[in-house]
Amino acid sequence: MFHGLTLKELARRTWRRVLDHDCLGRAAQLGFYFTLALFPMLIFLLSVLSFLPQAPEIILDWLATVMPREAKSLLEAWISSVVANRHGRLLSLGLLLSLWFASYGTGALMDALNRAYEVEEGRPFWKAQLVAIALTGALCLLVMGGAFVIAFGEKPAAWIVQALKLGNLFGILWLAFSYIVGFIMLAVGIGTMYYIAPNVQQHWQGILPGWLFALCGFLLASFGFSLYLRHAPSYDITYGSLGAFIVLMIWLYFTGLILCVGGEINAEIQRVAGEKIIEKERSEPERKRAHGA
Numbered sequence: 007m008f009h010g011l012t013l014k015e016l017a018r019r020t021w022r023r024v025l026d027h028d029c030l031g032r033a034a035q036l037g038f039y040f041t042l043a044l045f046p047m048l049i050f051l052l053s054v055l056s057f058l059p060q061a062p063e064i065i066l067d068w069l070a071t072v073m074p075r076e077a078k079s080l081l082e083a084w085i086s087s088v089v090a091n092r093h094g095r096l097l098s099l100g101l102l103l104s105l106w107f108a109s110y111g112t113g114a115l116m117d118a119l120n121r122a123y124e125v126e127e128g129r130p131f132w133k134a135q136l137v138a139i140a141l142t143g144a145l146c147l148l149v150m151g152g153a154f155v156i157a158f159g160e161k162p163a164a165w166i167v168q169a170l171k172l173g174n175l176f177g178i179l180w181l182a183f184s185y186i187v188g189f190i191m192l193a194v195g196i197g198t199m200y201y202i203a204p205n206v207q208q209h210w211q212g213i214l215p216g217w218l219f220a221l222c223g224f225l226l227a228s229f230g231f232s233l234y235l236r237h238a239p240s241y242d243i244t245y246g247s248l249g250a251f252i253v254l255m256i257w258l259y260f261t262g263l264i265l266c267v268g269g270e271i272n273a274e275i276q277r278v279a280g281e282k283i284i285e286k287e288r289s290e291p292e293r294k295r296a297h298g299a
Contacts, residue, residue: 011278019278020270023122029266032118036111036262037255043111043142044258048085050105051146062086067184074232077257080250105146109138112145112203115265119204122269123276128205128287137202144198148191189225196220199265200272207284213272220268227260 011019024030051065062085066078116138120127127134200213200220235253276283 011275016271016274019274020267023270023274024267027121027266027270029118029263029270032121032266033259033263036114036118036266037259039111039114040258040262041255043108044254045084046103046105047108047142047146048081050108052085073228074235074253074257077250077254080254105139105142108146109135109142112142112199113138115199115262116203116205118262118266119200119269120206122266122273123204123206123283124273125205125283125285126288128285133287141199141202145195148195192224193217193221196224196265196268200269204269205286207286212276212281215275216268216270216272219271220264223264223268224261227264228257231257231260 048065052062066082066085113134116134117127129137197210197213197217200217201208201210273283
């Protein structure tokens with residue numbers, strides 16, 4: 007899988023690329039853009055899922071599988087406020103606008119992955135923006151798919167449990183099922199992002215190492231961060247009422263860093279393998295230089 011590289015050598019080369027490409031700084035940028043994009047995306051989801059019973063609770067339960075408890079508490083208060091003040095125009099007028107703003111975080115990730123492969127964004131602005139919107143929409147569909155399964159799958163699951171006389175096992179089995187659904191949606195979302203986002207011709211086998219790293223790293227970081235927050239002094243002591251928001255931004259920072267490192271792993275393995283990095287589209291200056299050469 008690593009084309010002759012040991013795991014230690016891959017880690018050393020990747021860390022060097024992480025420093026050269028300023029992934030720590032880019033992760034901070036991604037954390038900021040993810041913060042800006044998260045709330046419009048949730049508005050989009052709430053609008054589309056408004057016909058589902060208890061849609062806010064379903065979305066929060068799904069998010070609770072991947073984010074710290076303090077961040078979930080912040081989003082819970084915000085979602086309650088949005089739902090309480092929602093009116094009919096939210097769906098008709100704000101849907102596309104919310105999706106547009108939510109795509110900013112995806113666009114920032116596209117830039118970071120292009121940097122990992124050391125390529126320019128050759129796609130025209132309108133095309134790159136459409137790709138960002140499509141990827142954001144795809145991620146929303148994954149969340150909505152999980153919400154549908156959780157919302158409409160509980161009754162059939164309860165019937166099966168009753169028929170098999172599983173009794174109290176239902177709660178445990180349903181909780182495990184919810185986490186499995188969340189894991190699958192997360193895995194598909196990360197893989198789709200690595201495959202489509204960079205301006206590089208990809209194949210699924212080539213993105214597998216970074217994909218696995220990002221998936222495992224995300225789960226471990228979220229679990230470890232949640233564990234740390236349970237035993238560390240409350241962030242409210244230092245940041246007051248902003249404590250939950252700081253936790254959310256730190257979690258989004260770690261998310262951006264893990265995605266950047268996963269992209270660097272894929273790019274480094276491709277370089278070691280001697281595979282030529284082929285851009286999907288070249289920028290206008292590059293096309294002129296190639297023509298002049």
